[in-house]
Amino acid sequence: xxxxxxxxxxxxxxxxxxxxxxxxxxxxxxxxxxxxxxxxxxxxxxxxxxxxxxxxxxxxxxxxxxxxxxxxxxxxxxxxxxxxxxxxxxxxxxxxxxxxxxxxxxxxxxxxxxxxxxxxxxxxxxxxxxxxxxxxxxxxxxxxxxxxxxxxxxxxxxxxxxxxxxxxxx
Numbered sequence: 001x002x003x004x005x006x007x008x009x010x011x012x013x014x015x016x017x018x019x020x021x022x023x024x025x026x027x028x029x030x031x032x033x034x035x036x037x038x039x040x041x042x043x044x045x046x047x048x049x050x051x052x053x054x055x056x057x058x059x060x061x062x063x064x065x066x067x068x069x070x071x072x073x074x075x076x077x078x079x080x081x082x083x084x085x086x087x088x089x090x091x092x093x094x095x096x097x098x099x100x101x102x103x104x105x106x107x108x109x110x111x112x113x114x115x116x117x118x119x120x121x122x123x124x125x126x127x128x129x130x131x132x133x134x135x136x137x138x139x140x141x142x143x144x145x146x147x148x149x150x151x152x153x154x155x156x157x158x159x160x161x162x163x164x165x166x167x168x169x170x
Contacts, residue, residue: 011055012132016073019048023077035074040067056136068112069135075116076131077124084115084131087122089149094121100149104142111138 088095134141
């Protein structure tokens with residue numbers, strides 16, 4: 001029997017569920033605290049983070065993304081069906097439109113700081129798998145976040161195949 005390969009979001013969710021989510025276990029609570037407060041090199045010195053890197057098959061050149069992912073996952077207390085952009089946006093946004101735009105334009109440590117604040121404003125609850133997948137492919141995720149922030153679904157990609165029922169009839 002062949003096992004289907006998990007995507008990065010599912011892998012990160014599994015890691016978060018084992019290593020961070022069980023807040024009643026002292027080791028998980030301690031790891032979460034260390035990751036939230038640690039400098040980037042200290043984050044990379046955590047065995048659990050290295051396990052995540054191996055599971056995601058991330059090369060050493062993407063260490064900055066691994067650090068961002070690990071530290072932000074440590075901020076989340078509860079997995080939810082809603083994406084982070086939907087949690088902070090919508091009809092009554094908890095994150096102003098201007099701050100959201102700054103988040104989307106941010107790079108490096110500034111991006112991590114903006115995302116950390118957004119997670120806190122979302123009551124430390126969002127879709128862990130979606131956040132992880134987006135963080136690992138941030139450039140492609142930014143446009144989708146705009147739609148989610150305003151409570152809309154992102155349009156289908158232009159290169160996506162058209163369903164028979166959607167084809168134009170002449």
